[in-house]
Amino acid sequence: MHELQVTERILSVVLKHATGQNVSRIVRIHLRVGELSDLEDEWIQHYFDYLSRGTMAENAKLAITRTPIVARCDTCACSFEVKRDALGDATCPQCAERRLELVSGSGYFIENMEVL
Amino acid sequence: MSDAVRLIEVKEEIHADNDRVAREIRARLAEKRAFLLNLMSSPGSGKTQTILKTIEVLGEKFRFGVLEADIDSKVDAELIAARGISAVQLRTGGFCHLDASMVAKGLAALDLDALDVVIIENVGNLVCPAEFDTGANRNVMILSVPEGDDKPLKYPLMFTVSDVLLVNKIDYLGLSDFDPVRLRQRVLGLNPRIQIFEISAKTGRGVDAWTDWLSAEVSRLVG
Numbered sequence: 163m164h165e166l167q168v169t170e171r172i173l174s175v176v177l178k179h180a181t182g183q184n185v186s187r188i189v190r191i192h193l194r195v196g197e198l199s200d201l202e203d204e205w206i207q208h209y210f211d212y213l214s215r216g217t218m219a220e221n222a223k224l225a226i227t228r229t230p231i232v233a234r235c236d237t238c239a240c241s242f243e244v245k246r247d248a249l250g251d252a253t254c255p256q257c258a259e260r261r262l263e264l265v266s267g268s269g270y271f272i273e274n275m276e277v278l
Numbered sequence: 279m280s281d282a283v284r285l286i287e288v289k290e291e292i293h294a295d296n297d298r299v300a301r302e303i304r305a306r307l308a309e310k311r312a313f314l315l316n317l318m319s320s321p322g323s324g325k326t327q328t329i330l331k332t333i334e335v336l337g338e339k340f341r342f343g344v345l346e347a348d349i350d351s352k353v354d355a356e357l358i359a360a361r362g363i364s365a366v367q368l369r370t371g372g373f374c375h376l377d378a379s380m381v382a383k384g385l386a387a388l389d390l391d392a393l394d395v396v397i398i399e400n401v402g403n404l405v406c407p408a409e410f411d412t413g414a415n416r417n418v419m420i421l422s423v424p425e426g427d428d429k430p431l432k433y434p435l436m437f438t439v440s441d442v443l444l445v446n447k448i449d450y451l452g453l454s455d456f457d458p459v460r461l462r463q464r465v466l467g468l469n470p471r472i473q474i475f476e477i478s479a480k481t482g483r484g485v486d487a488w489t490d491w492l493s494a495e496v497s498r499l500v501g
Contacts, residue, residue: 164373164405164406180286198435200405247431250434263471264438272290272291274285
């Protein structure tokens, strides 16, 4: 699994944004993770705790919100949320069409961070 | 310095750097008129054999190179190189996938002026490779019959990022409860645009439809 690389990226991005901002400590990081990601919140935090030792992000908590999977219907263009386990047989709630495009639900987006 | 907690806006996608390198790779490929295909699947689904079969069919038409990613071995690269095909081994050193910067390094070791198509044999894994844009022009995945038709339910992301699904080892159909129709429904539910080809890289059955598609894509993109 790629927890390590994802977590390294989170750390490097927050440290970059903290530099020159008169930050002594990063307390909390607000992260949006796509519902399609297979990474568990708990494990992302474990890796982060390990990697961030000795940096200003040591002991920072990751506040993770899951970004829902949103699909758009090819036929009527309406957008709607799809549950992960319903993905294989999702149909458009407006016109029951099966041709859908995924609009969101993947990736790792750092929203902001609380610092001292 | 005050002790009050402040908020710093970050607003950054953590794969942004990877995506930038991937775009640079595509720009360089366009300049060199080379086509990059990213091949992903579980271990043992027949990636190396599918590559060899594909090159056997299209080898007269295009000049092929292969980037072999493995966590820690070079058996596949040796197999490919033994057929006289340019192959570069990328040992990922424990990483479960290739990212764009690893691919850029591998491409730098190949002479792109002397190649039309480069195939990346990604690390055998249906989870991690799906999250990283490698800079490829097209993503192709293999699901082999012995793995079962329930895989789209377990690894939805891989099926949504792939342009083509090769259902390999169709010579094993009938030996398990694998249902090609049910698989097709599940996959198209996740990704209605995906092209599905049923093949046996071993016997060659169904391979022509796949190589015709690839040939047309390569001609269209790098002609």
